[in-house]
Amino acid sequence: MTLPPSPQSPSSKSPSTDLSGSKTATKRGRPSLEEAQRLPARILEAGWEVLRDHGFEAFTFDRVARHAHIGKATIYTRFAGKREFLEALLAHKTIERRLEIMKLGVGLPIVEAFCIRAAAVIRVLHSAEGRMMERLVDWCDQEFGTDEVNYRQAMYADALVSISEEIREAARVQNLELVDPALAAGFWLEGLLGHARFTGSIKEIDDSANEKWARAYSEFFFGGLRHTGAIKGPAA
Structure with missing residues (x-):
């Protein structure tokens, strides 16, 4: 199972969250093509x-x-029901969050880039929006999940594909040879999630401590890959 595609293309601009009655939202007559394309994301x-x-x-x-300042019938023209809506919302927010993380560290050495992204991931997971995202995954699994359909598992699988591609591309740009990107992605994700769960039990999150951990983890992770021969090439 994979997450359903978001109604908004990943390459398009992030949707506006101003739903309080802007000119675009209240204009009479037929909507423009741009408005029609943005409507699913706005909903x-x-x-x-x-x-x-x-x-x-x-x-x-x-x-x-x-x-959204629209009629309920407009929602039903795009989403058959609550399940389809929440599935699309989960995919939409996942893509939105991923794109924001991927903007960070572009052009930097691989260890530095992943250090910055690791700190950002931990910060997002500890945020109110990150906690709500976790609740959305749990809700979908509780309400719609089956033995064949597991939303959290699908979310992890999707993340592994994305991280694997990210590591492979970073290695290619910096002329590094990566033996098994999928295995490396698995170790990377497990470390991030484990740290997020551990520090999530602390009442007050220390951002500076998480940033120090992110740097140490990134250096340790890529140092381990080099030591085992899983990554080869110029110094990162």
């Missing part, structure tokens, strides 16, 4: 606001429609 952002403001138990399309 999903409204859904995110409903979850944030009212919680999962009180999530309804009526509330989403009010937040």
Whole structure:
């Protein structure tokens, strides 16, 4: 199982969260092509606001429609029901978060780039939005999951593919030979998630401590790859 594609292309601009009645939202007549293309993302952002403001138990399309300043029928033309909507929202927020992380460290040596991204990932996972994302995954698994459909597993699998591609591309740009990108991605993700869970139990998150950990982890991770011969080439 893989996460469903977001209604917004990953290469497009991040959706606006201004749903309070802008000219674009209230203009009469037929919407422009740009407005029509942005509408699904706008609806999903409204859904995110409903979850944030009212919680999962009180999530309804009526509330989403009010937040997005549209008719409920407009939602149903794009999403067949609550399950399809929340699946699309999960994919949408996953892609949005990934793109923000991938912007960091571009052009830097591989260890430095991954150090910056590791710190950003931990910061996001500890944020209110990160915690809500975790609740969304759990909610989808609780409400719609089956033996064949597991949203958290699909999310991890999707992350592994993305990280594997990220490591492979970084290695290629810096003329490094990476023996097994998928295995390296697995170790990288497990370390990040383990640290996030460990520090998540602390009442007050220390950003400076997490940044120090991110640097140490990145240096240790790539040093280990070199030591085992899993990565070869010029010094990172």
